[in-house]
Amino acid sequence: MNAPVTEFRRTALTAQIERVVASTPAIDMHTHLYDPTLGGLLLWGIDDMLVYHYLVAEAFRWLDVPAEKFWLMTKLEQAELIWKRLFLDHSPISEACRGVLTTLHRLGLEVKQRDLPAVREWFKQWPVDTYITRCMELANVEAIFMTNSPFDSAERPVWQKGFLRDDRFIAALRVDPLLVDWPNAATRLAGWNYQVGEGLSANTLDEVRRFLADWTRLIEARYLMVSLPPDFAWPANSDAAQLIEGAILPHCREFGLPFALMLGVRRAVNPRLHLAGDALGPSDLSALANLCAAFPENKFLVTVLSRENQHELCVLARKFPNLHVFGCWWFTNVPYLVDEITRLRLELLGTAFTVQHSDARVLDQIIYKWDHTRKVVAHALVDKYADLAATGWEPTAAEIERDVRNLFGGAFTQFCGPAKSAF
Numbered sequence: 001m002n003a004p005v006t007e008f009r010r011t012a013l014t015a016q017i018e019r020v021v022a023s024t025p026a027i028d029m030h031t032h033l034y035d036p037t038l039g040g041l042l043l044w045g046i047d048d049m050l051v052y053h054y055l056v057a058e059a060f061r062w063l064d065v066p067a068e069k070f071w072l073m074t075k076l077e078q079a080e081l082i083w084k085r086l087f088l089d090h091s092p093i094s095e096a097c098r099g100v101l102t103t104l105h106r107l108g109l110e111v112k113q114r115d116l117p118a119v120r121e122w123f124k125q126w127p128v129d130t131y132i133t134r135c136m137e138l139a140n141v142e143a144i145f146m147t148n149s150p151f152d153s154a155e156r157p158v159w160q161k162g163f164l165r166d167d168r169f170i171a172a173l174r175v176d177p178l179l180v181d182w183p184n185a186a187t188r189l190a191g192w193n194y195q196v197g198e199g200l201s202a203n204t205l206d207e208v209r210r211f212l213a214d215w216t217r218l219i220e221a222r223y224l225m226v227s228l229p230p231d232f233a234w235p236a237n238s239d240a241a242q243l244i245e246g247a248i249l250p251h252c253r254e255f256g257l258p259f260a261l262m263l264g265v266r267r268a269v270n271p272r273l274h275l276a277g278d279a280l281g282p283s284d285l286s287a288l289a290n291l292c293a294a295f296p297e298n299k300f301l302v303t304v305l306s307r308e309n310q311h312e313l314c315v316l317a318r319k320f321p322n323l324h325v326f327g328c329w330w331f332t333n334v335p336y337l338v339d340e341i342t343r344l345r346l347e348l349l350g351t352a353f354t355v356q357h358s359d360a361r362v363l364d365q366i367i368y369k370w371d372h373t374r375k376v377v378a379h380a381l382v383d384k385y386a387d388l389a390a391t392g393w394e395p396t397a398a399e400i401e402r403d404v405r406n407l408f409g410g411a412f413t414q415f416c417g418p419a420k421s422a423f
């Protein structure tokens with residue numbers, strides 16, 4: 001029979017694991033942050049934190065202004081209204097509200113004053129570059145993956161002109177417009193001198209590959225990425241299914257790059273809320289199983305938005321070595337579900353997955369997103385290592401450090417492997 005670990009041993013184990021989890025640098029493998037020299041696209045500071053779409057959605061639970069009127073307000077006015085409704089008129093206990101407070105607290109501000117003008121003043125002292133370093137230190141993040149879209153008219157010209165890269169920011173090529181709205185994407189590609197027709201002929205697919213190759217090289221992308229609705233199916237006659245098979249996956253094989261699938265988003269369920277109006281639905285993961293089975297040479301990085309899909313995703317990752325599970329995405333990034341999902345993954349996959357990505361849209365958010373995740377993950381790991389210790393398998397410090405490194409980016413790096421010489 002297993003001897004239960006003593007209270008004393010558990011306390012020591014807890015302290016050790018909390019220390020390792022706090023001090024292990026994370027690779028933030030999916031964000032909406034930008035290299036600071038990329039045309040001023042990087043958002044940071046209190047007002048951008050307050051108008052984050054997670055908070056906008058929550059503010060509308062209390063707002064008496066119609067959405068159309070809200071969007072006519074300036075960013076500062078919106079931020080003030082959100083601050084009043086979500087922080088002053090009610091206690092800010094939701095995860096997104098608490099996140100703002102954790103961030104300010106870790107930055108050294110006194111949140112108890114509830115003084116928005118003073119917080120705004122404090123942010124004015126920071127040059128962006130020093131501030132990036134500060135946020136990355138506090139979050140203990142060593143690399144930030146961006147979301148880079150050639151279809152974004154703010155981003156596209158800056159890449160084409162060229163700029164001196166900040167090597168803390170790594171590019172990921174986002175292809176949603178290509179896959180979810182092919183007729184419009186085809187028109188744009190044709191305008192950029194790719195010889196594409198509306199139908200997905202062999203020649204058109206080759207030209208899409210030429211487009212992907214040009215952008216992969218230009219931005220030095222480390223993976224390609226798309227988010228897809230719950231009804232995505234493969235195989236199918238849809239544009240998305242044909243483009244994935246005929247262009248995206250051959251391109252990924254040629255360049256040795258993974259394809260990241262974020263599954264289960266229902267866009268614009270309430271378009272009046274803009275970015276805050278997206279919702280979710282459970283995906284049919286047989287599409288994913290079919291892709292993993294049909295293309296063993298391709299690597300798939302996958303996260304799912306619906307709680308209902310989490311268990312099946314783990315089971316699929318047990319079947320397909322070319323599938324790597326990552327992060328607790330968006331509506332699942334609340335401690336309650338991070339705890340549940342992380343425990344499920346640890347029990348089904350060991351440490352062969354990536355525990356979290358921040359999905360930050362505002363730089364400062366990396367502080368709270370990683371802080372909250374680390375606390376939950378440490379608790380889950382204490383239970384798992386205590387279970388091992390009860391069998392007599394005492395984990396060594398080096399083993400714990402190795403495992404935590406894997407969960408926070410090591411397994412992801414190993415899964416991606418080196419890119420190919422097609423670069």
Ligand code: FIX
Nearest residue numbers: 032227262275329330359361
């Ligand atoms: O598709 C995505 O990458 C999503 O993460 C975003 O569209 C979403 O708006 C978001 O910010 C979620 O955290």
Ligand code: ZN
Nearest residue numbers: 030031032359
């Ligand atoms: Zn995202």
